[in-house]
Amino acid sequence: MNIISKRSQINMMETIMVLFIFFIIVVIGFMFYSKIQESSINELQRTRFEQDAVATAENMLYMPELQCSEKSVLIDVCFDVYKLDAFSSLVDQAQDKEAFLFYQRDFGSSVVNITEIFPASTDPAVGLRKWTIYNNPPENRDKKSSVIMEIPVSLKDPIKRYAQYSIGILSIEVFP
Amino acid sequence: MDIPIKRMNRSKKSQLEIIGIAIVVVIIVLGFLFVIKAMSTSPSSVQASFVRAHIAQDVLNAISISDANCGGMDMTELLKACVEGETEVECGKPCIVFKDSVDILLKSTLEVQKLPYRFRAYEGPDPPKDKGEAISGIFLEYNGCNKTSLDRGYYVIKERPGWWIIPVTNGDVKVMLEICSRPY
Numbered sequence: 001m002n003i004i005s006k007r008s009q010i011n012m013m014e015t016i017m018v019l020f021i022f023f024i025i026v027v028i029g030f031m032f033y034s035k036i037q038e039s040s041i042n043e044l045q046r047t048r049f050e051q052d053a054v055a056t057a058e059n060m061l062y063m064p065e066l067q068c069s070e071k072s073v074l075i076d077v078c079f080d081v082y083k084l085d086a087f088s089s090l091v092d093q094a095q096d097k098e099a100f101l102f103y104q105r106d107f108g109s110s111v112v113n114i115t116e117i118f119p120a121s122t123d124p125a126v127g128l129r130k131w132t133i134y135n136n137p138p139e140n141r142d143k144k145s146s147v148i149m150e151i152p153v154s155l156k157d158p159i160k161r162y163a164q165y166s167i168g169i170l171s172i173e174v175f176p
Numbered sequence: 177m178d179i180p181i182k183r184m185n186r187s188k189k190s191q192l193e194i195i196g197i198a199i200v201v202v203i204i205v206l207g208f209l210f211v212i213k214a215m216s217t218s219p220s221s222v223q224a225s226f227v228r229a230h231i232a233q234d235v236l237n238a239i240s241i242s243d244a245n246c247g248g249m250d251m252t253e254l255l256k257a258c259v260e261g262e263t264e265v266e267c268g269k270p271c272i273v274f275k276d277s278v279d280i281l282l283k284s285t286l287e288v289q290k291l292p293y294r295f296r297a298y299e300g301p302d303p304p305k306d307k308g309e310a311i312s313g314i315f316l317e318y319n320g321c322n323k324t325s326l327d328r329g330y331y332v333i334k335e336r337p338g339w340w341i342i343p344v345t346n347g348d349v350k351v352m353l354e355i356c357s358r359p360y
Contacts, residue, residue: 029207050222057226075241077234117284118277119245147223152231152285154238163243165250167281 052108053147053174059106060133060172061151068156078154079168084114084131091134100136107134109175116155118167138175148173228291232338232353235285239278240340246273252342255297258312259342259349271312282316292321292331292356303352311349321356331356 060066061077065087068080093100112133120128138144148171155168244254247266254277257270267273278295286293296303297314304310305323325331338353 025203032211047222053223054226076237078241118281119243149223149227150285150289151227152235152238154241162248163245163250165241165243167238167242167285169285 049174049176050147053110053149053172056107056110056174057149057151057170057172060112060170061153066133068154068158075154075156077151078156078165079114079170081129081131081155081157082159084133084155088131088133093136103134104136107136109136109138111135111137111173113171114153114155114168115171116166116168137173141175144175146173146175227289228355228357229335231286231289231291232293232335232355234338235281236338236340236351236353239281244273244277251277255349255351256342256344258314259299259344259346271314275312275314275316278314279316282318286355287318290319292319293317294321294354294356295351297349297351299347299349303350314351319356321354326356329359332359333357 066079066083068075068078068083090096090099091103112135114131114133116128116130151170151172153168153170155166157164157166239251242251243249244251245267246254249257249265251274254265254270254274257265258274262270264270265273282293282295293316295314295316297311298304298309299311304315307313307315309315321331326333333354334357335355337355340351340353342349342351
């Protein structure tokens with residue numbers, strides 16, 4: 001009687017141990033699954049954010065307010081430098097709040113710059129020009145991750161008789 | 177009579193244990209497969225692929241109309257002068273000036289973004305395989321984007337190359353800019 005009872009107890013203990021280990025494995029599996037789900041949700045959020053950033057870049061590249069033209073024909077990925085001058089001073093928070101708010105709908109929290117890179121001006125006083133087209137970074141800019149896109153563009157100086165075109169880099173930094 | 181029954185019971189028990197071990201092994205293998213699958217999906221960047229898809233043509237479009245900083249000539253006129261055999265323009269030898277200017281431009285656009293590229297200028301139907309076959313050695317490569325690494329599959333050309341075609345007296349001059357990508 002005693003031996004049978006002991007054997008039963010051992011069998012019970014064995015079953016309990018097996019169940020215990022089984023549940024531990026299930027819990028670890030669930031934790032791992034939830035981690036993977038979390039990272040895939042983060043990835044999805046990142047993709048959405050990058051899509052928004054690309055939309056911002058597309059908006060900027062084909063803005064009629066900035067595009068240049070040759071005999072009324074629009075030139076692909078080209079900006080008129082005089083339009084850039086006017087636009088950058090117009091869409092300045094400090095100067096015209098209404099204009100800034102109008103473009104904030106399209107560009108949200110981002111910083112857009114255009115820097116001339118080629119050719120270097122023969123006049124050292126002029127140098128390479130730079131325009132800040134839109135400047136609306138978040139308050140804690142350093143702590144936030146951002147997407148940066150750099151796109152080569154043509155810059156047209158329509159006042160010049162010759163050598164109207166130069167090359168610049170359109171840099172767009174978009175914050176979530 | 178009692179002994180064979182005991183033996184049979186023991187044998188049955190062993191079979192059940194083997195089945196149990198097999199089930200555990202199957203579960204572990206499935207778990208590993210799941211982990212490997214979850215880890216192998218590399219994140220794709222929408223923004224990076226947008227830039228890669230457009231940048232080659234954007235660079236060539238910008239170069240084609242840009243001023244060459246050479247007595248009012250633009251880059252197209254400079255390349256034309258190079259191909260048509262002009263030995264000297266206002267700022268020097270046209271082929272050398274063109275190549276140097278393109279080098280500066282590619283450095284400040286593609287190399288800044290660490291994008292491996294291959295830039296080739298040629299006249300025939302097929303793109304040149306080395307510097308010797310290109311127009312005046314206008315054959316620039318960056319970060320191992322070359323025939324060897326493409327043949328070995330280390331790099332692939334995923335995006336459409338950028339093209340710039342200039343009609344000259346003897347036919348067409350073609351300029352091709354390719355961006356190399358990793359195959360995975």
